[in-house]
Amino acid sequence: MDKIRNFSIIAHVDHGKSTLSDKLIEFTHTVSVRDLKDQYLDNMDLERERGITIKLQTIMMEYKGYRLNLIDTPGHVDFSGEVARSLMASDGALLLVDVMGGIEAQTLGNYLKALDLGIPVIPILNKVDIENIDIEKSIDSIVNILGFDKNEIILASGKSGIGIEKILDTIIEKIPAPSGDINKSFRGFIFDSFFDEYKGVVLLVKILDGSLKISDKIYFSSNAKEITVLDIGHIAGSFIPQKSVSVGEVVYIATGLKSIKDVVIKDTLVKDLKSEPLFPITEEKSMVFSSIYPIDSADIEKFRDSVEKLSINDASFNYTPCSNSILGFGYRCGFLGLLHMDIIKERLSREYNIDIFVSFPSVEYKMILKNTKEEVLISQAQDLIDESLIDSIEEPYVRIDIIVPKIYFGVIMEFVLSRRGEFINSSFYNSSINLERTLFNFDVPLSSVIYNFFDELKSVSSGEASMDYSFVGFRKSDIKRLDFLINHELVDPLSILIHTQEAEREAKSYVSKMKDIIPRKNFSIAIQATLDGKIIAREDVKPFRKDVTQKLYGGDPTRRMKLLEKQKKGKKKSLMFGKVEIPSDLFIKLYSQL
16 A cells, blocks of 8 residues: 555546557556557547546556556546546646646636645646746746745646656655555445446445455445446556555445446445445436437337436436427537537537537526425426515526636626626736736626637637636526517417526527528517516518519509509418418528527
8 A cells, every 4th residue: 555646637638638648658658558548548529629627537557666547537527527536536636737828717726626635735836848938937937926936837848758757756756645444344435437338337436444355246335236346447548457456545346336427436335334425425416407309209119218328327317208389309408518508519429429409508597486385396388386475596606717818807807797796806926927907806607608708708718718616506586488470470389598787688699590490471470578478679570572563564544553563462371371380400500500
């Protein structure tokens, strides 16, 4: 156990974490040069294409007689829960700072997570081989903001290999060996799981106490479910089976279970059900909700199977059946964030070759009933009951940390406050590129964050802002149902939940976009948005006009008037009896542009 070091690498997006991981793997000869590829720990094509880590991975490296277990972490804010689990399973962390970007929002957020867990952090300044960069300014930034001593900071480059040996030596020196007692009954912390076609559900586990061998019977602490250890070992580029493993090791355990839904992440595996779990289990809460439908009704069975198979490998993706009068059968799905939703959409399209429609995203509100005070969670307008039965509605809020050059102070304040943000605090510091920056803290409704917030933040800051956020709870809010009428008929699937303060602005935007999408008829089509039964926005799709007087050349002008009057009566008849039908492809166009 004294020769084991378990560590994670934490960083902001694009600060070079995957590249540094590759160089550590290469330097320790964990994987042969022939098999080594860029972003080695990123297994999905989507991870490679987007240059991000989506799913945490683990790999064992051997160096100077020590066994180093790297527990890789995702960088995007949507997957902050996986970062937290990686740190829970680690005895220390490498904190990576890009010499150009300096300390960004997620750098600070991840560093604070490590401090909360009480594990040592090794600061690394990455990409120091970039020309014409003031490294001293970068070092001062880390010292002043994060409080490290100047001599603690390792200068490195994941690309050229600068500082790699120093990093490995410092891991051995400063990260402690795992604690635990070999003589106690087995306990193991589940920090992740995945599905293998041959092994079933595979658990990634840090052994806290005792030892384990193949065929042992163990239990999930949370529900007392029994499993048999079918295979056990280390991951070092591939599965390396072991006859037995013991305290301090990071291992895989093959269970033979058929669904990842049977596993509770952050649970503790035990041999004795009286053993204490390591951490209390907190569910990774879905933040964004949307409905997914197959575009071709002939793909319904294939669609069902695809969603079920996808969920086997992603415990954070949840779904329930739903139906729509226009789009037919689908699933109401919960996601960790917009990126997670986009990843699921891409995987369904690519891996299972299904054309799907994903509805406009929403958040989950808390509806408190008047008589019983029962709390009911709702994520779509159709779930809203009669107002007379509702005591109040609460909406989710997040704490947002924004780091941006000081020159954008006023612009950022104005932008976030326009999104119903509440200013909490701000502070200033000099960044690595000799530019004074501001760290903002805001509380903002989650519904305001998921609708193009980050894109607009980047736009108003000329691409200079970085952002991190975390859920802080529900707050009472004035949430209403915004309905849309097309040709004076309610189109129920278009209804959304919205704050009254934003209703008029958003209603005008929506009906304007609908006007450009709905095809013209030979009668006028009214598009209206209503709130509390009152019309708050309207646009009209103008009718086609046929020139009924085209064949008239002079003559009695009363003939022209009679033809125009006849045409007018015909239009009135169309308006009275004509009905605008919204086929599924048109509905998809409406939703995709909202």
